[in-house]
Amino acid sequence: MPRLSKLSPERGDARTRLLEAARDIIRAKGFAATTVDDLCKQAEVTKGAFFHHFGSKEALGVAVAEFWADTTAAFFEAAPYHLPDDPLDRVLAYVAFRKAIIVGELAEFTCLVGTMAQEVYATSTDIREACGKSIFGHAATLEADIEGAVRARGIRGDWTPESLARHTQAVIQGGFVLAKAGNNPDLARESLDHLDRYIRGLFNLPKEAAQ
Amino acid sequence: MPRLSKLSPERGDARTRLLEAARDIIRAKGFAATTVDDLCKQAEVTKGAFFHHFGSKEALGVAVAEFWADTTAAFFEAAPYHLPDDPLDRVLAYVAFRKAIIVGELAEFTCLVGTMAQEVYATSTDIREACGKSIFGHAATLEADIEGAVRARGIRGDWTPESLARHTQAVIQGGFVLAKAGNNPDLARESLDHLDRYIRGLFNLPKEAAQ
DNA sequence: AAGTACATACTATACAGTCGGTATGTAATA
DNA sequence: TATTACATACCGACTGTATAGTATGTACTT
Numbered sequence: 001m002p003r004l005s006k007l008s009p010e011r012g013d014a015r016t017r018l019l020e021a022a023r024d025i026i027r028a029k030g031f032a033a034t035t036v037d038d039l040c041k042q043a044e045v046t047k048g049a050f051f052h053h054f055g056s057k058e059a060l061g062v063a064v065a066e067f068w069a070d071t072t073a074a075f076f077e078a079a080p081y082h083l084p085d086d087p088l089d090r091v092l093a094y095v096a097f098r099k100a101i102i103v104g105e106l107a108e109f110t111c112l113v114g115t116m117a118q119e120v121y122a123t124s125t126d127i128r129e130a131c132g133k134s135i136f137g138h139a140a141t142l143e144a145d146i147e148g149a150v151r152a153r154g155i156r157g158d159w160t161p162e163s164l165a166r167h168t169q170a171v172i173q174g175g176f177v178l179a180k181a182g183n184n185p186d187l188a189r190e191s192l193d194h195l196d197r198y199i200r201g202l203f204n205l206p207k208e209a210a211q
Numbered sequence: 212m213p214r215l216s217k218l219s220p221e222r223g224d225a226r227t228r229l230l231e232a233a234r235d236i237i238r239a240k241g242f243a244a245t246t247v248d249d250l251c252k253q254a255e256v257t258k259g260a261f262f263h264h265f266g267s268k269e270a271l272g273v274a275v276a277e278f279w280a281d282t283t284a285a286f287f288e289a290a291p292y293h294l295p296d297d298p299l300d301r302v303l304a305y306v307a308f309r310k311a312i313i314v315g316e317l318a319e320f321t322c323l324v325g326t327m328a329q330e331v332y333a334t335s336t337d338i339r340e341a342c343g344k345s346i347f348g349h350a351a352t353l354e355a356d357i358e359g360a361v362r363a364r365g366i367r368g369d370w371t372p373e374s375l376a377r378h379t380q381a382v383i384q385g386g387f388v389l390a391k392a393g394n395n396p397d398l399a400r401e402s403l404d405h406l407d408r409y410i411r412g413l414f415n416l417p418k419e420a421a422q
Numbered sequence: 423a424a425g426t427a428c429a430t431a432c433t434a435t436a437c438a439g440t441c442g443g444t445a446t447g448t449a450a451t452a
Numbered sequence: 453t454a455t456t457a458c459a460t461a462c463c464g465a466c467t468g469t470a471t472a473g474t475a476t477g478t479a480c481t482t
Contacts, residue, residue, distance in 0.1 A: 013461085014461075014462070015461095028333040028334075029333060029334055030241065030243055030329075030330040030331070030334075032241055032243035032244040032330075033243040033330075033331075033334060035436080035437065035438085036437080036438060036439085037436085037437080037438090045462080045463090046462070046463050046464060047438090047439080047440095047463085047464075048441095048443095048461090048462055048463045048464065049461075049462050049463075050439095051438090051439065051440080052460085052461065052462060052463095053461090053462095056438080056439080057438065057439090106332065106333070107333060113392070114329075114388050114392070115329050115330070117388060117391050117392035118241075118325075118326050118329050118330070118387075118388055118391055119241040119243075119244075119326070119329070119330055120241070120244075121317065121391035121392070121394065122239040122240060122317070122318060123239075123240055123241075123244060128391070128392065128394065131392050132392040132393050132394070135389065135392050135393075136392070136393060157408075157418070158418075159404070159405070159408070163401055163404075163405070164405070166389060166398065166401065166402070167401065167402050167405040169385070169389060170382060170385035170386050170388070170389050170398070170401075170402040171381060171382060171385055171402075172385065173384070173385040173388040173389065174380070174381035174382055174383065174384040174385025174386070174388070175381050175385070176329075177325050177328060177329055177381070177384040177385070177388070178346065178377060178380060178381050178384065180328050180329055180332040180339070181324070181325070181328035181332070181339065181342050181343040181346050181347070182343050182346075182347060183332065183339065183343070187377065187381075190374055190377060190378065190381075191377070191378050191381040191382075193370070193374075194370065194374070194375070194378040194409065197368075197370070197409075197413075198405065198408075198409040198412065201409065201412035201413075202408075202412075207368070207369075224427090225427075225428070226427095246470080246471065246472085247471075247472060247473085248470085248471075248472090256428080256429090257428075257429050257430070258429090258430090258472090258473080258474095259427090259428055259429050259430070260427075260428050260429075261473095262472090262473065262474080263426085263427060263428060263429095264427090264428095267472080267473080268471095268472065268473090423482100424481100424482090425480105425481085425482085426479105426480085426481075426482095427478100427479085427480080427481095428477105428478085428479080428480095429476100429477080429478075429479095430475100430476085430477080430478100431474100431475085431476085431477100432473105432474080432475080432476100433472105433473085433474075433475095434471100434472095434473090434474100435470100435471085435472090435473105436469105436470085436471075436472095437468100437469085437470075437471085438467105438468100438469095438470100439466105439467090439468095439469105440465105440466080440467075440468105441464105441465090441466080441467100442463105442464100442465095442466105443462105443463080443464095443465105444461100444462085444463075445460100445461085445462080445463095446459100446460080446461080446462100447458105447459080447460075447461095448457100448458085448459080448460100449456105449457090449458090449459100450455100450456085450457085450458105451454100451455085451456080451457100452453100452454085452455080452456095
């Protein structure tokens with residue numbers, strides 16, 4: 001139950017503002033290079049507020065990973081790729097959707113928890129686990145459609161729906177790494193085209209130019 | 212012309228020792244969380260030596276990315292995946308080789324420049340560019356074999372050898388991200404199996420269990 | 423003699439985290 | 453209804469330490 005400040009009630013509560021600031025700044029600078037003062041400045045709150053809501057910088061890292069998991073879950077649940085009747089069409093629509101939302105600056109479309117996991121996997125178990133939950137939780141939302149597609153089309157391969165679901169995430173994350181290294185969003189889109197082609201191949205669809 | 216210390220001439224020169232320390236520590240903790248003192252301690256040199264060889268911490272970041280590019284280039288050049296006569300076999304052998312070298316701890320097989328690029332892409336243009344050079348330079352070493360395979364097998368698809376070469380790197384990098392997030396090297400191997408299957412599909416090879 | 427390759431001691435600052443305090447809301451009770 | 457008691461949300465000055473970087477000196481090589 002966040003309290004709104006009487007002085008500037010339109011700002012939203014400090015905790016949420018800090019999480020939003022963390023999401024934006026950590027995506028650009030990384031976790032270690034982001035200071036508590038950076039976050040307070042961006043969120044327009046003081047350090048008192050920061051340490052009132054989060055016991056430590058690491059605790060904020062865990063909280064922002066969970067915040068990311070929650071907000072992205074809602075975002076993808078509401079996305080239109082669930083509309084097709086055929087499960088395989090939904091899977092392909094997901095890939096197309098992931099490609100379509102790659103717009104604007106790198107820090108606006110890349111993945112907070114992928115970036116954080118890479119950085120802190122050896123230094124903070126808590127943050128790593130929160131990031132893992134977000135990534136693999138999202139991957140799991142794809143399994144039902146993949147499984148449905150396998151069933152509906154009578155596919156028999158030496159791979160599992162869980163494995164393919166995780167692979168989609170690996171391709172997406174890897175595309176982000178290349179996009180950052182090359183400073184070019186096209187590199188992320190390019191790998192999604194290969195992923196689309198791969199999935200079509202797995203299900204014996206006629207080859208079709210990926211959009 | 213590195214001078215060997217009279218006290219312990221077997222140590223090797225300080226610059227190389229610092230680069231090796233940077234490679235190992237940054238892979239585990241990330242660039243920002245790695246301090247100059249960490250590096251000096253691990254390399255068993257003093258800060259004087261550090262700032263004698265590198266003008267700043269950022270300059271070391273650039274140097275270690277170049278060091279990585281050089282050492283990995285030599286490593287992959289000497290690797291056995293170049294032996295097969297057929298270019299497609301060489302491409303598949305590359306993927307198998309990348310899978311085979313995923314052994315031991317995460318920090319021992321993951322990619323320094325992929326990790327660094329993710330972290331510093333917005334804060335250090337110099338380091339980002341050095342990382343990009345390493346990644347895309349390595350990708351380029353695959354192009355000739357892919358091109359040869361396309362030619363030899365008369366493949367006609369809506370993709371280019373350059374693009375597929377980059378995609379292999381995206382899958383590898385993404386596999387590392389998932390392996391870190393899930394604290395499980397199998398996740399990196401799993402995506403290489405999908406990559407193997409994808410390439411076989413592109414070249415109309417009979418489906419075969421990836422090893 | 424001059425340059426290279428270090429070592430040692432030091433500095434200024436940036437950083438995470440602390441602490442005493444205030445303002446506001448809420449619930450019980452007299 | 454007024455009072456008391458307590459909880460929550462936040463403020464901002466302060467602290468100890470960690471950190472990148474510097475200044476100076478020395479040993480070895482050419």
